[in-house]
Amino acid sequence: MTLTELRYIVALAQERSFSRAAERCSVSQPTLSVAIARLEDELGVQLFERGKGFVSPSAVGVRVVEQAQQALKEADKVRQIAMVGRDQLDGPLRLGVIHTIGPYLLPQLIQSLKQVAPHMPLAIEENMTSNLAEMLRENEVDVVIIALPFDIPGVLTRPIYDESFKVIVPRGHGWENKARIAPEEVAGDEVLLLKAGNCFRDQVLGACPQVSSPETDVRLGHSIGTIRCMVASGLGVSVLPDGALRHPYSNDLISVIPFTEPEPSRRIALAWRTGFVRPKAMDALVAAVQGLNNPAYRLIH
Template sequence: MTLTELKYIVTLAAEKHFGRAAEKCFVSQPTLSVAVKKLEEELGVTLFERSKGHITVTELGQKLVQQSQKVLDQAGLIKDIAQEGKNQLAAPLRVGAIYTIGPYLFPHLMPELRRAAPSMPLYIEENYTQVLREKLRHSNLDVILVALPFEEPEVVTLPLYDEPFVVLLPKGHPLTRFSELSSKQLLSDNLLLLGPGNCFRDQVLESCPELMNAVSVSAQSGEGAPKLITEGSSLETIRHMVASGLGITVLPLSAASVGQYASEMMETRPFVAPVPYRTVGLAWRVTFPRPKAIDIVAMAAGQCRVAEQVLSETA
């Protein structure tokens, strides 16, 4: 039994296709097939049920695949541990962020990180919280930027800053005559939201009970509530929809204050107190052996936040 064979069965279990698994492992399909069969014979069990064009992991196979992933994770830590005592800011750092943070923070964060650690190569990725969670767990990412709370075994978190939500409206919208808005006032127009399952949508609805009630009523009867348009797959799509006059929305401040037509076609209004907000933070494995790299990311994010506050105050 080798680590390579364990990698093969973990990848095959994920892909459920010999060809795709072989591509992921950078080997030929026959090589992978023979190695998997050899491991099954060595263990004396069937890990995969094979049929034409379809692979199913057996119940016992699932347990062995889970344990194999743990073994691979622990083996991966050997390289990380070897970095202890070396320059912690010289090795590559893999940083992930959720879609509602990455596009607005990365353009400012990356220059700060380059200035603070010029010899540390950076690899960045944007994805959904659940995907980032899996990649962090399997050591495919070193640190991620997410909305807190973020609960995961053997992962520690660090709050970075609280980001208020604001209302984004088309230029000249009737609600722009108010200097502050309540969530109840948003029920007067089409409310543009991200689709169900998106963490920012959930944060907005949890922070604004009136909107949560409206969504519930709309889902049950379709009447007595504003039209809820949830086709937006990203905050940028939502912003374009607002600019086109299709409705209004709630965005984190960082997403509302950027864009080539923000001032010409859209306006923002703050919420009345208590202002809804989210807490942006870092998450990393407790075993990650480069605390200085984490400190640099936290410091750079703090610098970005200070600069953003100065710009918002002078705008």
């Protein structure tokens, strides 16, 4: 059974004439007659009553034709969806992003993306790196924004920017007037970190090895925003990404101090499946990132 055969029986049921049905379907009358006879043989029922000078659907033929009409309508919907899908920049892009990036990058990225691809809104999933990796593998998101390294079989990555780490201390702290702080100095005070399982926590521990020393009293926060408030309250010091400390996230109750060169930093990248069918959507997302104007993000061209 083919869609062509279904079109033939619908045309014949409506025209009540083999010649007119064949003309309507732009085929010869023998071609149409043979196709319909073949379909009747396949189904094991006679769809049309034939007589001299007339043709009419049988009782079962009427029902089959009605169902054929529905099938043709659904097939046309499939065709329309596929036509829309030819425009890779039309329709939502499912974007996953880690917690330490989402609130700070997305407001600017969404605005920039509207200029590049106005008909491609972002359906956003904010989650931890491990969860986003699984969602990417299971086709629950199209692309993720994560910190490297992110090595997963079947996944491509594209670095988009580097972001420095900064030390934050409460106003009046002994480090407040320091021009720069060496990574090994971040110890001995009450250091605030994100809870375990967050990749940024691991990056901070890698950049400031003394943080995990037995002498350091580490306190934990659930989010960057919480840690920023804890520091402002005088509960300790912390290390945060530069993008989370710029306007409108700056705070008069904290001081931001850069590290000594070379500053610890993280490299942020896009990651997507190798078989992703909307490469132009990826190009648009990259272009939107390149259009950002934020000194916290050192763009990689």
